[in-house]
Amino acid sequence: MADESFKGILIDKDDTGYHVSLRELHEQALPEGDVTLQVSHSTLNYKDALALTGSSPIIKRFPMVPGVDLAGSVIASDSPDFKPGDKVLLNGWGVGESHWGGLAQRARLKGDWLIALPEAFTCAQAMAIGTAGYTAMLSVIALEKHGVKPADGEVLVTGANGGVGSFAVALLARLGYQVVASTGRPQESDYLQQLGAAAIIDRNELNQPGRPLLKERWSAVVDSLGSHTLVNACAATRYRGIVAACGLAQGMDFPGSVAPFILRGVTLAGIDSVNRPKQDRIEAWSRLARDLAPTLLPLISHEVGLSEVIDLAPRLLAGEVRGRVVVDVNR
Template identity: 45%
Template structure:
């Protein structure tokens, strides 16, 4: 069966140098993506074949497909760390042809062929049946970004985060994770401070439920290792000095969920907030979240966890054959919220 896929390749070439006669040639590696026709028997191994209805472009997908980040562990590989669609074939009796399912994380788009394709073959251990509360398109509006936001909120609440502890700061608030985090926290009764450097995003974030939308210099933070308690907690997408400062200004027993490193992978925090205020720093890893918890969270949407405002969060729906320019555009902050991809 032939189908369209956004496939990522690695090419290594020898570069000529001025001292080529006396020095070995320099090897240059280029990572690039290309829309290709391929056959289902070329896909990485798995016991379930899915016709992909929708996928999405996440920051990690953009880094992988553009070659601007070392994401993929082997080449060639189809991009896309999440997908939703309908099972075509299954060797596992727990899943039948016609079942509507989703897969996110679990190494797809990194070690295994991912969701930016019309078909994907995956291991049945990774598959989640889509609940009645939402469809395949809405599953990808949530996608890995929404699942990551839900995982952060879950870990914070397991650690006794409550609305009465004070406002939750969401950094990188106009991105995929940030947008859904703002929306879900608001629906759960938390006061939300959305942090963004993009003035054009203020109205959008207020629409999602933010109580305040500010730039970092308006947060009132200092560089002290233990500053005035300003926040009940945080969901941080950017890392670096901003994360360090937020930790130093978090309330007694507050929780800070660390998700991303758009600013920097470095953490410069002192131990004072941890030992004097009991602040907890929670790592959020959606890729390797245990399947029982992953399944539980996906099934909580529309029940214990509110559904996000789907159409408000979608900035654009793209056809699979048109994805190429959007990888660089996403990294360069030319989009907000969720970019979903119609693969059929």
């Protein structure tokens, strides 16, 4: 393949510091892989924002193109599963951390990391969903497999204004659950009600140190925050309920008690989306195609060009960005 140039965001680190820039890159610089893609759309996730700002040691090797999500068309393939022209998507697998990711117009990846783009979605729609919607769907599936039914009572979603939270609210509401959305932005109540939230609480009710056990309230929880919020969510979960832990926006710590797990039989289910087996990914995306109302995507997401990403990253970390950021890498 000719050494064509393309635009991408590159993060590098040397003796002079941490450098992030939008620049011309070359085909020959792409990492090893058996499938080369023309990227259509990517996203700006919380993890990408950490990488772009250097706020956390997300990047495992330099230089690195960030972007944990991408969707596009196959240009060249040595994988038996894909041929030129196929539309595919990717979430996770360390892409954007240890392997060049989606915030560039080209990508070279392992075919085992890719799944076919569901016919229900365009590339832009798939990225409006992205890792956030895929993780939310994995969380919902975990609740269902545990046996939680809509009739069992309220389901708490923390970080409800974020990407994962927004999709969790929308999916659970569409499936008939009574969703209580916790948010630090009560001014966004109308948005959460449009997604299907039955009630809204202030995150301050959950994000401070609490007692080992609280009054039983939640039949289940989807938590994207961790730390005290996760501890308090567990403490108020009903007997034999389940808490799906899928994020750490408040912190990686778990400053709590084993009491909910031993005295109430609460299950704490860890939701890993990065290294999830391919069959789980296909199941989650099939469910998204079935259970997510596409009309909600413009409400949950907005689109920016590749040139806007670097300046937007610190705002996302500051909690100033609602929902999902879709990146059209070709503008």
